[in-house]
Amino acid sequence: MLYHQLDIYDLYVNQVIRYGRTLHHIVPIKEDWTKRLDESNLIYLTDSNHQIIHELMRKGEEPKENIIKTLNGLVSRFRTEQGIGGI
Secondary structure, eight states: OGGGGBOHHIIIIIOOOOBOOEEEESSOTTTOGGGTTOGGGEEEEOHHHHHHHHHHHHHOSSOHHHHHHHHHHHHHHHHHHHTOOOO
């Protein structure tokens, strides 16, 4: 199962272990439809973290590209630490 359904954002940012219920597209599918089924573009988030991420992207206080880069970095860190190879 993808990342054991852990909310990787919670794991590294908040240092809390919780299971994500929502599968989030790191690069929004509105921006790149071809990545809609790409497992490397998916991350489980709790409902509250999912709302936080979307609010950050909506507000625009931080460039969306930075948020995407952060999420990709968290996924990469998790995969490296867990010894998970390419998808």
